[in-house]
Amino acid sequence: MSQSQPRVGRPALASWLSTGNSITQQFMAIGGQADFVSLAGGLPAAELYPVEAMAAAQERALTRWGSAILEYGPIEGLPALRAAVAERVSAASGRRFGPENVLLTTGAMQGLDLVGKLLVDPGELIVSQFPTYLGALDAWRPRAPRYEKLDWSLQAPGQDAALRQAKFVYAVPNYSNPTGVLVSQEERAALLDKVLAAGTWLLEDDPYLPLQFDGPAGPGILAHHAQRQPNGAYDGPVIYLGTLSKSLAPGLRVGWIVAEASLIAALALVKQSTDIASSLLTQALALEMIESDFEAQHVPKIVATYRERRDVLCAAASEHLSDWFEWEVPPGGMFVWMRAKTPEIDTDALYAHALQEKVAFVPSSVFDPDGALKSAMRVNFTRSAPEVLTEGVRRLARATRRQLEARPGRAA
Numbered sequence: 127m128s129q130s131q132p133r134v135g136r137p138a139l140a141s142w143l144s145t146g147n148s149i150t151q152q153f154m155a156i157g158g159q160a161d162f163v164s165l166a167g168g169l170p171a172a173e174l175y176p177v178e179a180m181a182a183a184q185e186r187a188l189t190r191w192g193s194a195i196l197e198y199g200p201i202e203g204l205p206a207l208r209a210a211v212a213e214r215v216s217a218a219s220g221r222r223f224g225p226e227n228v229l230l231t232t233g234a235m236q237g238l239d240l241v242g243k244l245l246v247d248p249g250e251l252i253v254s255q256f257p258t259y260l261g262a263l264d265a266w267r268p269r270a271p272r273y274e275k276l277d278w279s280l281q282a283p284g285q286d287a288a289l290r291q292a293k294f295v296y297a298v299p300n301y302s303n304p305t306g307v308l309v310s311q312e313e314r315a316a317l318l319d320k321v322l323a324a325g326t327w328l329l330e331d332d333p334y335l336p337l338q339f340d341g342p343a344g345p346g347i348l349a350h351h352a353q354r355q356p357n358g359a360y361d362g363p364v365i366y367l368g369t370l371s372k373s374l375a376p377g378l379r380v381g382w383i384v385a386e387a388s389l390i391a392a393l394a395l396v397k398q399s400t401d402i403a404s405s406l407l408t409q410a411l412a413l414e415m416i417e418s419d420f421e422a423q424h425v426p427k428i429v430a431t432y433r434e435r436r437d438v439l440c441a442a443a444s445e446h447l448s449d450w451f452e453w454e455v456p457p458g459g460m461f462v463w464m465r466a467k468t469p470e471i472d473t474d475a476l477y478a479h480a481l482q483e484k485v486a487f488v489p490s491s492v493f494d495p496d497g498a499l500k501s502a503m504r505v506n507f508t509r510s511a512p513e514v515l516t517e518g519v520r521r522l523a524r525a526t527r528r529q530l531e532a533r534p535g536r537a538a
């Protein structure tokens with residue numbers, strides 16, 4: 127054994143690598159195994175990816191822009207796509223946002239990363255919707271933030287004090303990952319009041335906006351604030367993240383941040399030192415898909431497929447899992463959040479049994495900054511065909527039976 131001192135930073139790095147990152151890689155890897163049903167990933171239905179339309183759009187983009195599109199781009203992104211995003215957000219919110227309010231990013235994931243890098247110093251406080259998207263926890267892990275749970279009723283003791291200390295509030299009001307919850311308009315407005323009173327930022331992460339199965343999601347929190355400040359340059363507390371990952375394809379890696387212009391300028395500087403600029407080529411491709419109206423025509427097809435899959439999954443779960451789990455049918459998004467009805471179910475332990483049954487889900491502990499939530503699981507319904515979903519649920523039922531039989535203290 128070497129007698130040398132451990133290097134500063136090494137222990138933190140080791141614990142970081144042993145948690146979130148490896149879990150995400152595991153979920154990705156599992157999805158590719160034959161005869162395995164993965165209900166774990168947050169992935170779209172690959173057969174709906176618009177391969178031919180993308181090929182045509184790429185051809186048009188290269189003809190339109192020529193070699194310019196193969197350069198490093200402007201840090202803020204392709205100007206025409208910035209303008210298109212500004213228009214989209216203006217239409218959704220009823221007030222003007224300009225290109226100066228838009229930073230194009232490498233997926234919404236990069237938005238999470240950049241906001242963390244700019245706003246959070248090590249150990250500072252984030253008030254977060256709970257349970258929390260694993261990718262956000264991963265993005266901010268290097269800042270080692272403290273977390274307080276966001277209570278949408280805003281009644282939790284200490285919530286006002288936490289909001290005043292927080293660097294930002296993180297919320298996914300539309301069909302949240304992992305719970306699929308659609309936050310009510312009253313709760314959105316009330317949170318905005320509190321955020322304004324506390325003088326903090328509000329990070330609204332909205333990847334699931336296109337996936338509305340049971341009627342409209344209604345205005346986002348950015349739109350709520352826009353109604354209160356309808357004119358002039360936007361200088362509100364909302365930092366909004368959007369993406370084309372769910373409406374077109376995650377491999378495009380095209381997302382955006384919308385916020386007040388000075389924050390966008392600061393985030394652009396952080397982005398420059400992260401990746402110089404996002405790919406102009408994929409941004410040009412995205413622009414073609416939007417301008418040709420392909421995206422708008424494609425989304426209803428995705429929604430119809432996903433709605434059917436959600437219903438198949440929930441029907442199978444009612445048949446096979448309802449003795450042990452309860453859930454709400456999500457009105458949009460990609461996930462059903464199943465909560466154990468009995469404390470004897472531990473979804474970390476269940477996960478190991480599920481792998482033996484060749485099925486995977488995501489255990490709730492990874493969505494808890496403290497890792498303590500072991501009573502629920504996230505089940506994806508968008509990736510798999512209906513018959514695969516039904517088989518996956520049957521396997522989950524077998525795994526649950528095995529976990530209950532194997533629990534400590536139970537006579538063999």
Ligand SMILES: Cc1ncc(COP(=O)(O)O)c(C=O)c1O
Pocket residue numbers: 168232233234235236259261298303331332333368369370371376380381
């Ligand atoms: C809540 C949430 N935010 C952000 C992302 C990342 O999206 P993107 O593919 O645009 O990076 C996801 C992806 O699933 C997500 O669920």
